[in-house]
Amino acid sequence: MGRQPCCDRVGLKRGPWTIEEDHKLVHFILNNGIQCWRTVPKLAGLQRCGKSCRLRWINYLRPDLKRGALSEAEEDQIIELHARLGNRWSKIASYFPGRTDNEIKNHWNTRIKKRLHLMGIDPLTHQPIDKEKYQHESDDKTELLSTITETYDKRNETESFIENANDISLPNNMLSENINEELWNKSFKTMSTCYSPSISLEAEESINFSTTSNVAAAPAEEEDSVQQWMDSIFSCAINQLEEDLFLLRKYN
DNA sequence: AATGGCGCCAACCGCATGTCC
DNA sequence: GGGACATGCGGTTGGCGCCAT
Incomplete structure (x- = not known):
């Protein structure tokens, strides 16, 4: 049936x-x-x-929809997000309150794609068209972007988990279940070698705490420190990511 | 004025995922 | 655990309107 x-x-x-x-x-x-x-x-x-x-x-x-054309700044942000997230339109739309995934998808297909072609950038890969010498570097970059995106999503999950942990009683192993250790280690390794060696040590120390202790029972200052290192690591990585995307476009 | 081409976007379709029983 | 159903998502299509000829 x-x-x-x-x-x-x-x-x-x-x-x-x-x-x-x-x-x-x-x-x-x-x-x-x-x-x-x-x-x-x-x-x-x-x-x-x-x-x-x-x-x-x-x-x-729905009444909260934003009407009117997307601004150039919004377009730029869409391009950046597309480079990080791919065709995940609903995810991209979540960064634009009042805009729908359909609207952004249509805008991408009708305007931004064309604009990128004119700039000599492949809208699928965000790589300069016909520049094979950058292929290898871009492959590395794509893998890195994918790792960071995955980590960024995990961070959001973890943040909301920590928030919720203040309100409910949790078994001791819940946090380590929530955080995929392998993913975190992979991410920190990537970021410490590529982006933020100065804070990678602090991150590694913190990760022991974060994956083994019960946050619900942890003192407030420890929760703050988890929050702080997550913020510092990710803002550093995301800033560098934006810079890389800028340079990638500049190659063209 | 008629018409053909083209761009835009609302809406549809099919599949994936989540939820409930 | 698994089937049925609801919802979400992304790709695609169809039709409207604008513009050039």
């Missing part, structure tokens, strides 16, 4: 939304909120599937 479609397509309307449909959807959501998208069209009196309603709300109707 195959997977069922998200909705029964018979009798459902497709294509552009009318003002009346928009009004019905907005009115329903503002009054009732969203419990289950599948039930929204039925309860709102719309001949649409839940998926279509969700998309319409997220990409066009």
Whole structure:
């Protein structure tokens, strides 16, 4: 038995939304909120599937959307984020409050790609086009970017974990489960050799504390120190990352 | 004025992932 | 643990509007 479609397509309307449909959807959501998208069209009196309603709300109707064209500064930031994150549009969009992943994806496909081509940069790899001599270096860079991105995500997870740790009781091994030691070691090794030798020692010392102790029970000053070294290491690495991206473009 | 080409973007589709039972 | 379903995500498409001829 195959997977069922998200909705029964018979009798459902497709294509552009009318003002009346928009009004019905907005009115329903503002009054009732969203419990289950599948039930929204039925309860709102719309001949649409839940998926279509969700998309319409997220990409066009929700009140916190920022209207208008993306600025050049926003474009630059998108390019930087794309270099780090690839085609992870929802992740990229999360850096732009009021902008949708669809909007950013469309903007990328219609404008930024063209702009990068004109600059002689491959929008897929962010490498100078036809410059094979940079290939090896760029491969190394890509691996490094990937490591840092992964570490950056892990850092966010860890920060929220530490925040939550103040409020709940946790078993002793929870932090070491939360932090993937192998990933941390790999990241610090990469950063200490490439970016921040001066703070790598401090980081290595701290990592012993962070992966073995129970933060929920740790004194406040120790939590602060974890926070501090994470902040110093990552701001240093990210700054260097931005500089590298700048130089990479400058090669062209 | 008619029409063909092209760019833009809203919307759709299919797959992946998360959640619930 | 696994199946069913809901939601999220990214690639793609279709249609509208603008512009050149």
